[in-house]
Amino acid sequence: MDKLNPPNSTVCSLDEAPDAWRGYFSPAELAAELDKLLPRVRDDALHAKLKAIRDSLMDKD
Numbered sequence: 001m002d003k004l005n006p007p008n009s010t011v012c013s014l015d016e017a018p019d020a021w022r023g024y025f026s027p028a029e030l031a032a033e034l035d036k037l038l039p040r041v042r043d044d045a046l047h048a049k050l051k052a053i054r055d056s057l058m059d060k061d
């Protein structure tokens with residue numbers, strides 16, 4: 001690194017931050033959103049897959 005031009009900011013540590021801090025839903029938040037969505041899904045196969053995802057998220061808590 002050039003001593004005459006040091007970096008203006010520190011190294012980014014975003015990869016070490018929790019997912020929720022980066023704007024991602026936690027498993028519980030994602031399950032709550034799926035609970036809102038599931039009653040509106042009319043395709044049986046899609047509903048079954050989304051429900052399986054929702055159920056697997058609740059198992060992680």
